[in-house]
Amino acid sequence: MKNVAIIGGTGYGAIELIRLLHAHKHLQVKKIISHSQFGERITSVYPHLTGFVEEPMEKLEIDNLIEEVDIIFFATPAGVAKDLIPKFADSTVQCIDLSGDLRLRSKEQYEQWYGKEAAPQEILNQAVYGLSEIYQEQVKEAKIISNPGCFPTSALLGLIPALEHNVITPNHIVIDGKTAVSGAGRTPTATTHFSETNENITPYKIGKHQHIPEIDQTLSEIAQETIHTTFTTHLIPMTRGLICTMYAELARDISTEEVIDQYQTYYVNHPFVRIKEIGIFPTTKDVYGSNFCDIGLHVDERTNQLIITSAIDNLVKGAAGQAIQNANLMNGWEETEGLDAIPIFP
Amino acid sequence: MKNVAIIGGTGYGAIELIRLLHAHKHLQVKKIISHSQFGERITSVYPHLTGFVEEPMEKLEIDNLIEEVDIIFFATPAGVAKDLIPKFADSTVQCIDLSGDLRLRSKEQYEQWYGKEAAPQEILNQAVYGLSEIYQEQVKEAKIISNPGCFPTSALLGLIPALEHNVITPNHIVIDGKTAVSGAGRTPTATTHFSETNENITPYKIGKHQHIPEIDQTLSEIAQETIHTTFTTHLIPMTRGLICTMYAELARDISTEEVIDQYQTYYVNHPFVRIKEIGIFPTTKDVYGSNFCDIGLHVDERTNQLIITSAIDNLVKGAAGQAIQNANLMNGWEETEGLDAIPIFP
Amino acid sequence: MKNVAIIGGTGYGAIELIRLLHAHKHLQVKKIISHSQFGERITSVYPHLTGFVEEPMEKLEIDNLIEEVDIIFFATPAGVAKDLIPKFADSTVQCIDLSGDLRLRSKEQYEQWYGKEAAPQEILNQAVYGLSEIYQEQVKEAKIISNPGCFPTSALLGLIPALEHNVITPNHIVIDGKTAVSGAGRTPTATTHFSETNENITPYKIGKHQHIPEIDQTLSEIAQETIHTTFTTHLIPMTRGLICTMYAELARDISTEEVIDQYQTYYVNHPFVRIKEIGIFPTTKDVYGSNFCDIGLHVDERTNQLIITSAIDNLVKGAAGQAIQNANLMNGWEETEGLDAIPIFP
Amino acid sequence: MKNVAIIGGTGYGAIELIRLLHAHKHLQVKKIISHSQFGERITSVYPHLTGFVEEPMEKLEIDNLIEEVDIIFFATPAGVAKDLIPKFADSTVQCIDLSGDLRLRSKEQYEQWYGKEAAPQEILNQAVYGLSEIYQEQVKEAKIISNPGCFPTSALLGLIPALEHNVITPNHIVIDGKTAVSGAGRTPTATTHFSETNENITPYKIGKHQHIPEIDQTLSEIAQETIHTTFTTHLIPMTRGLICTMYAELARDISTEEVIDQYQTYYVNHPFVRIKEIGIFPTTKDVYGSNFCDIGLHVDERTNQLIITSAIDNLVKGAAGQAIQNANLMNGWEETEGLDAIPIFP
Structure with missing residues (x-):
């Protein structure tokens, strides 16, 4: 069982990760990090999680994360992951960024379309664009994933x-x-x-x-x-x-x-x-x-x-689901692990 | 005040005509014709009309219509108006067809796309395509209008x-x-x-x-x-x-x-x-x-x-509203008569 | 034609008043007052009004209103109208309050349920609760109306x-x-x-x-x-x-x-x-x-x-519509003036 | 692994059973029975099931079911299960009826409220009302479950x-x-x-x-x-x-x-x-x-x-989910088996 941290705990990306990871055989959510609401229980924001996640959300502490978790999902607004991911560069922690921070290879393009300073070039170089079906081989070798937009x-x-x-x-x-x-x-x-x-x-x-x-x-x-x-x-x-x-x-x-x-x-x-x-x-x-x-x-x-x-x-193939699919590929698990549910209909 | 008949009384086109004509200075709904539900009050199908339309819907009787109404709106399924409109050819009744029956000038095209026999050529020749803004001058002279699709x-x-x-x-x-x-x-x-x-x-x-x-x-x-x-x-x-x-x-x-x-x-x-x-x-x-x-x-x-x-x-510019706009043009009234309402928001 | 001012121009109550008054024979909207957005056109907030209201919204100026308008609709948040209406006490301006400020006869109740200081007692005494069908006679004699909640x-x-x-x-x-x-x-x-x-x-x-x-x-x-x-x-x-x-x-x-x-x-x-x-x-x-x-x-x-x-x-019988119905009763007009539209269906 | 048949294959009850049973450790759907569409694949009606259920739906054959399945879920319209369930009386097949056929103990009441002839008294006597939390002990011993209404x-x-x-x-x-x-x-x-x-x-x-x-x-x-x-x-x-x-x-x-x-x-x-x-x-x-x-x-x-x-x-606690919860109780499995998913939000 590998340990997961989710950064950006109160967004929809985070709760969809929590929902999907609940059925995952090899991954468990260990920490939910929230910048704005650490100390609170996530169920005060999302009552549907009652009984599933009762620990309080935590403050971001890099060293602590490096020690305790194996994979981090960044479900953060634009401009956050690019500054955080470099801090895990020397660790073995796998980083999967659901935001757009690492998606554009050109720093100029990022700055033009996102209106923010781009990620450091070495991080951009390392990041694999995780469109799982198309870049499957590269994803398998990746340590940093830039998860595609919806x-x-x-x-x-x-x-x-x-x-x-x-x-x-x-x-x-x-x-x-x-x-x-x-x-x-x-x-x-x-x-x-x-x-x-x-x-x-x-x-x-x-x-x-x-x-x-x-x-x-x-x-x-x-x-x-x-x-x-x-x-x-x-x-x-x-x-x-x-x-x-x-x-x-x-x-x-x-x-x-x-x-x-x-x-x-x-x-x-x-x-x-x-x-x-x-x-x-x-x-x-x-x-x-x-x-x-x-x-x-x-x-x-x-x-x-x-x-x-x-x-x-x-929220699934367009965000949290594909992120988990990439985690599966990176770790040599079944590609469908945790994702093998029938769509809900009607 | 001119008299209106609406044929196809239980469809959405008909009730939108009724709603809009209620505010019209020169037109009043005299007859609502329903093939399937004549004899019934329309309010049994559409309770929102309670207090506005209490007379029973009627059966189609051509002579009767020629005598009593000035304008007929055909809010009928495909294939109905093309057989009815020729029967008003010798009268002074203005015919506005909200169905697709007269929209295609080519009989072959109609038969190919609608899968039904086309209208008689002389009716097709007479019908003006009522895209009001574009064919305004032709509409003003028309006796038969083919009201455009949405x-x-x-x-x-x-x-x-x-x-x-x-x-x-x-x-x-x-x-x-x-x-x-x-x-x-x-x-x-x-x-x-x-x-x-x-x-x-x-x-x-x-x-x-x-x-x-x-x-x-x-x-x-x-x-x-x-x-x-x-x-x-x-x-x-x-x-x-x-x-x-x-x-x-x-x-x-x-x-x-x-x-x-x-x-x-x-x-x-x-x-x-x-x-x-x-x-x-x-x-x-x-x-x-x-x-x-x-x-x-x-x-x-x-x-x-x-x-x-x-x-x-x-249902308005895409159907009943444009039909009334065309009626206004055909009769020399203000183009906006009966249609000068502010959109409902939110 | 009497002149209307609407205070609280960017809320849903205001735009519903504008929509309904557009069809009113005896009332015209002369001024739209907005505390937060005066100087702007209302169409920048509500594009559906394009072509209907093009003048900029105005700042509240009591004297000016007393001079230029006959009726004021207060479509304001709780706590605003109770402070403004007293300023029109010596004028002939009719005041219709769509907020809850004047609805409770007991100042204690208002303070308990609304958590704000209540209106002055003399205003509460003067205000008629405008549930039009039930208090029709009182409404006809009123100068201040407290329009009921939805x-x-x-x-x-x-x-x-x-x-x-x-x-x-x-x-x-x-x-x-x-x-x-x-x-x-x-x-x-x-x-x-x-x-x-x-x-x-x-x-x-x-x-x-x-x-x-x-x-x-x-x-x-x-x-x-x-x-x-x-x-x-x-x-x-x-x-x-x-x-x-x-x-x-x-x-x-x-x-x-x-x-x-x-x-x-x-x-x-x-x-x-x-x-x-x-x-x-x-x-x-x-x-x-x-x-x-x-x-x-x-x-x-x-x-x-x-x-x-x-x-x-x-938004109609529960707010703007009943407010106009009350205005009609107060001024001796047809009760249905401006309100005689067929419901929109479907 | 026990085998399941679902009767009433094209209704919402059936597809919700299929969805939920997909995650069940001890139950697998063996047969989907449809009166009106046997021979067809369910994916022609419900494309979301593509890749999950590809065998054609079958015709009802009692003997065949008795031989091949252990549990039958009746996701049938009112009036169907009451006639079918008696045919499984001498077998060991567990029957769970999602319709209302066995819910009222009084035959008179059933006939009055449902307008149909009631189930035979011996079946009514045998059926346990499967409100799982309240009648847990009785459900554990039951062979026929009348699954409650929503x-x-x-x-x-x-x-x-x-x-x-x-x-x-x-x-x-x-x-x-x-x-x-x-x-x-x-x-x-x-x-x-x-x-x-x-x-x-x-x-x-x-x-x-x-x-x-x-x-x-x-x-x-x-x-x-x-x-x-x-x-x-x-x-x-x-x-x-x-x-x-x-x-x-x-x-x-x-x-x-x-x-x-x-x-x-x-x-x-x-x-x-x-x-x-x-x-x-x-x-x-x-x-x-x-x-x-x-x-x-x-x-x-x-x-x-x-x-x-x-x-x-x-469709879950009000139908298919509670039916599976009852199946779990009847068979001594974890009450939450197959039902341990986080609600989908938003």
């Missing part, structure tokens, strides 16, 4: 097989993202205020979402040329779930059946990606509470476009 | 100014549609079942939505060349509201400010279209219960794309 | 006819309140945070809701004996709508039909109260966006209880 | 400790039930139609809900006198979750702290009941997806009433 996870898993197989051209890729509100976290704001978010579709951060460079960076690496995607995001009146609908120009004549076949082959050893049959498109509820990414495909012959829909639970 | 209304109002001004190229236009559930009508089905629709995003009719040829037909007319758009639709867990997010390649260098300026000029005499300022994108709740179409614009310099979001209430 | 409006209209007619005994009255989230106002808080409010039922303020003494005060006056009701409130995942389900011991043998009959007679001259037929119970959507209060009744013979359900739109 | 589970667990300890009097008990829509099952109807259920509170079956006699029967047994409760139900716009708010007259002077203390003692050995601290009331989301019943308590001194709120997930 939109990039959905978009990249949906686009990469077609891009790698030259089914689509890298230009004109459009990604229309739709996300549940929990992606915005736990701090109440005008855009997460029930009365205005309910019964509403809200486009937001058009042209300036920090997931744009993250998606483009990985697609460019895969295609080995610079790719700029057009990416938009919409807030949908629901708590969990995220779908990207993607449009890309076909590079050659191909039928929907053939594309589906290619995707099924591509992901054959990846239990968390499920490719839908022809004419079936995933809904977000198909993956609710689970680590699955369900992908639907359609060749639009009228317009020579491949239409891809890719659905995940933004 | 997605086409949103998409076309959003795209046409850019297309007409050659701001965008006609290729690669992508329209990602997101709609509330009321667009599916009143008949309970698996896809409108609360437990499965709630907390869910459901892509549907990918590549085969009957609004595709309707959009392409109008865009092609405007551009005077054949245009095929890529169009998808997603069911969103809310009752009312629809937004299309659109992506089109810029044909020339232009700033967001200039595009906004062009749109504002284009719609300056059209009170129901509101162009948002730079950086602001409409939400569906901004137009809830009203006849507005709110449009947001963004030039994405990274990808040379124009991003357009266009929000309407699917 | 729960009290629903509960009192549902209970009073039975209480007055001695159909029920005054003991053991239970009122189970269920409200939409907009009742909590516009300030984002943990209890209005979408991710936690959605898909959730939240009991709140059990035993300490400030509407308890307001309900008891009026029932006690009607019954001419002290009544203590048991009252609870639950937050429901929706934006608008409120229902009270009420339980009271029958004082005598009576059938559901007879009770319904009594209620219909009681409210026969009150157009905003609609009594449902036997076996039919109102839903909140039946009154959405309207000033109606729909009431359903059932005699439970097994337990000798009268069960009453009373549904309103919390 | 409302009765919530109401009874909330009321029984106070009733048994004579904290409350048995008269005037009021139970105000509020439930998510999934309780209505999978068949689309007008009352589960998204557009009308969303943004709405719908009181239903007032005075005639079949859970009334079920609640009264158990309370009467506990109190050893005839009890008639007043019980109402309201449909709430959410998918999962149920809460009963209950009101009962205090039989003696007691503080909230003392009542909480009594409840904590009462349920000390029952891991699925969590009693909230003073001033805290459970929300349905606190138990989402889990087998917990969370109970909040408040002594209302003003009215001498005990107010109890009791929250469950209607």
Whole structure:
């Protein structure tokens, strides 16, 4: 049994880690660190945890963590992990960062899109981008993981097989993202205020979402040329779930059946990606509470476009679930350990 | 005061007409015709109408209608209006069809996309496509109106100014549609079942939505060349509201400010279209219960794309509201008569 | 045309007043006063008002208001109106307070339940409790109106006819309140945070809701004996709508039909109260966006209880709508002026 | 490992059993029986099960079941299990009925409230009412379990400790039930139609809900006198979750702290009941997806009433979860086996 610390104890990332790790055979949550509420029990914030986590949350103490835990999950706001992770550099502690701090290899890009100073270059060099299905071999060797964003996870898993197989051209890729509100976290704001978010579709951060460079960076690496995607995001009146609908120009004549076949082959050893049959498109509820990414495909012959829909639970495959999947890979455990639950439906 | 009959009395289109016409100075609902429930009071189906409509619904009798009413709104399922409207051909009754029966000029297209026999050619020739802002002059002269679909209304109002001004190229236009559930009508089905629709995003009719040829037909007319758009639709867990997010390649260098300026000029005499300022994108709740179409614009310099979001209430500007707007134009009344309400918020 | 000022311009009460007054023949909104955002346009906060209200919000200036407006609606947080209304005492300006400041006749009660100093006694003496259907005659003569709370409006209209007619005994009255989230106002808080409010039922303020003494005060006056009701409130995942389900011991043998009959007679001259037929119970959507209060009744013979359900739109009959209804009564206009809209459905 | 059959394979009860049993150490689903869709894969109805259940659903064959399975869960509509269970009387197969067929001991009552012929008397005699916490000893010895209804589970667990300890009097008990829509099952109807259920509170079956006699029967047994409760139900716009708010007259002077203390003692050995601290009331989301019943308590001194709120997930503790809890008890396994998951939040 390895010991886990979660830093950022009062956010949604943290409680989803707690929920999922409860079923994990090799990992146990030893410490929950909260900057703002140490000393309090987490159940005073999250009564659903009553009976599961009764110890008070703790203050961050680096030495203490190095001594007592094996893995740290950073479920912290942007700008925190980049300053903390270097402090564990000389220890054996595995660090998995759920924030965006280590996702962009270019310090300039981070500073431009996040508006903060970037992580030290040596940490960026060390960090592996934990899109588990795509970078599985690198993850297995990693000590620091930069866990992907929710939109990039959905978009990249949906686009990469077609891009790698030259089914689509890298230009004109459009990604229309739709996300549940929990992606915005736990701090109440005008855009997460029930009365205005309910019964509403809200486009937001058009042209300036920090997931744009993250998606483009990985697609460019895969295609080995610079790719700029057009990416938009919409807030949908629901708590969990995220779908990207993607449009890309076909590079050659191909039928929907053939594309589906290619995707099924591509992901054959990846239990968390499920490719839908022809004419079936995933809904977000198909993956609710689970680590699955369900992908639907359609060749639009009228317009020579491949239409891809890719659905995940933004808090699981888009955050805590993929983080645990990466921990499994890093430690040589079954990839599905702790994540083998059936989605909750309806 | 002119007399109105509504055919299809128990659908959402009908009750939205009743709601809006209640505030109309020149129109009064004289007859509500229901094929399945004539003889019953509409309040047994829709208790919210108690005190407003107490007469029983009636059976369809053509002669009777010709004698007693001046305008008929057809809020009927696909395939009904095309058989009925010819029967009013020799009368002076104005016919406004909210179904899709008269929207496609090509009988072949109708038969292909709707799977039913098309309307007679002479009726198709006579019918004016009632996208009020664009075909205002033709609507004023019309006796038969084919009221546009909800997605086409949103998409076309959003795209046409850019297309007409050659701001965008006609290729690669992508329209990602997101709609509330009321667009599916009143008949309970698996896809409108609360437990499965709630907390869910459901892509549907990918590549085969009957609004595709309707959009392409109008865009092609405007551009005077054949245009095929890529169009998808997603069911969103809310009752009312629809937004299309659109992506089109810029044909020339232009700033967001200039595009906004062009749109504002284009719609300056059209009170129901509101162009948002730079950086602001409409939400569906901004137009809830009203006849507005709110449009947001963004030039994405990274990808040379124009991003357009266009929000309407699917039951008002996307159906009953635009039908009344057309009735106003046909009869020389104020375009806003009966439609001058503030959207309901929150 | 009389001129209106609304104080508290950025709350939901204010924008609902603006929406409803837009259709009013005798009232026009002349000034919108905002303490926190004067100088700004209200459309920067509420884009749905674009084209309707373009003047900037103003700072409060008493003299100015006395000169320029005839009626002031106070849509202010608790504790504000009680200090402002005295300043208009010597003017002819009619004051309608939508907050709870003037609702409790006892200064001690106010201080106990609201935790603030009460209004001056002379103002409390002057203020008429504007439950329009019940205190119609007093409202007609009033210059200061204390507009009822949302729960009290629903509960009192549902209970009073039975209480007055001695159909029920005054003991053991239970009122189970269920409200939409907009009742909590516009300030984002943990209890209005979408991710936690959605898909959730939240009991709140059990035993300490400030509407308890307001309900008891009026029932006690009607019954001419002290009544203590048991009252609870639950937050429901929706934006608008409120229902009270009420339980009271029958004082005598009576059938559901007879009770319904009594209620219909009681409210026969009150157009905003609609009594449902036997076996039919109102839903909140039946009154959405309207000033109606729909009431359903059932005699439970097994337990000798009268069960009453009373549904309103919390922002209309529970706030802005009833305030306008009171303004109509105070000025001798049609009671329904500006309020004669059909509920929005679905 | 014991083998399970689920009869009624396409309902929500069945798929929730499948979801929960997936984590069970001693039970595996061997057969899914569907009357209407045998031969089909369940994933064609429920795509979220892709990869978990791929065998086709089967036709009901009694002999075959007796041979191959150890436990049958009947997730069937009313009127089905009562005819099937007698056929397993001579076998060793354990039968757990999630429908209401065996819940009422009196055949007359069943026929009156369900409108169907009752089960044979010998089956009714044999069936144990599986309210696990209350009838634990009887459940351990049972071969046939009548699994309680969702409302009765919530109401009874909330009321029984106070009733048994004579904290409350048995008269005037009021139970105000509020439930998510999934309780209505999978068949689309007008009352589960998204557009009308969303943004709405719908009181239903007032005075005639079949859970009334079920609640009264158990309370009467506990109190050893005839009890008639007043019980109402309201449909709430959410998918999962149920809460009963209950009101009962205090039989003696007691503080909230003392009542909480009594409840904590009462349920000390029952891991699925969590009693909230003073001033805290459970929300349905606190138990989402889990087998917990969370109970909040408040002594209302003003009215001498005990107010109890009791929250469950209607599909888990209110159906499939409690059924598995009963199977655990019947077979001598850990009561929490397969049910030890943290509620999903947010």
